[in-house]
Amino acid sequence: MNINNSIEQNDLIKQMKIELWFPTAIYHHDPELQEIAAIRDELQAVVDKEYTEILSRSDSLERSYIQxxxxxxxxxxxxxxxxxxxxxxxxxxxxFLSKLYPQAQGVEVRxxxxxxxxxxxxxxxxxxxxAIHPSFLSGVFYLSAPPGCGDIKFYHPNMQTAVPNPQGSIENYETSYAPIENRLMLFRSHVSHAVMPNRSQATRISVSFNIYVR
Ligand SMILES: [Fe+2]
Structure with a gap:
């Protein structure tokens, strides 16, 4: 049966109630330079050593990025x-947890x-x-993010459901953020994500982490 555009149908559309439940929370923070200066110094002091060490490992080039x-x-x-x-x-x-999980007693970056x-x-x-110890939050901090170095794309946690990603729909199945240097992003650990190809001429450097909640 086709969906018709009768007057009756249009009236129904005007009156119908749709509630949008189950949001997917994505947190981001873009700090002032002075807020981040000491943290950048801390990370910059070790990044070259870590890069060199990783490249010396047998598994450093097994993936579609260096890790x-x-x-x-x-x-x-x-x-x-x-x-x-x-x-x-x-x-x-x-x-973030004050809104997401107000009962949380503490966190551990494991x-x-x-x-x-x-x-x-x-x-x-x-x-x-x-599988064994599911983390609650995960996140990423962008230490170096040249323009065009690859958005992070998030997917609806139920993206496997048999529904197409429709244009102009009130439901969204994916969204993406361009990485911005010094940006911090946090999200629930079960939210699927991907990194688009680095189309810049320089290396994109980030630090990822998992946070457990008590
Ligand atoms: Fe990830």
Whole structure:
């Protein structure tokens, strides 16, 4: 049966009630330079060492971007004692959780790692839910984000449902953010995301992390 455009149908459309439930929360923060200066210094002091170390690992080029899953590269906050960066993440996670999970007693940044995207690099769709200890929040901080270096794209958590992504619909199935240097983004760990190809001539550098809630 076709959907008709009768007067009766148009009246129904004017009167109908549709409620939009189940939002997907994405947090971002663009700091003033003075707010971020000490954190940038902390990260800049270790980024070259971390890059060189990662490139020496056997798994550094196994993915569509430069990263190592070896344990020494998965907790860079602890490894390099990035205290200012850590406190910055905890502060912003706390603000986000005040709306998302007001009963949260505390947070722990358990995993943190650098990602390097050379020109042409990208990352496939994934999420950060781990089977044994699912983290609550995940996020990313952009240390270096040259123009065109690849948006982060988020997908509806139920994107597997058999509904097309329609033009002009009140439902959205994906959205993307251009990475901006010094931008912090936080999102629930189950929200799938991907990184579009780096179309710039320089390396895109970010630090990702998982946050657990008590
Ligand atoms: Fe990710």
């Amino acid at each position: 190592s899953r070896q344990p020494e590269h998965r907790q860079v906050i602890q490894k390099y004692q990035l205290q200012q960066f850590h406190d910055y993440l905890v502060k912003h996670a706390g603000a 995993e943190s790692w650098f990602n390097f995207y050379a020109p042409g690099d990208s990352q496939e769709v994934h999420n950060h839910v781990h």
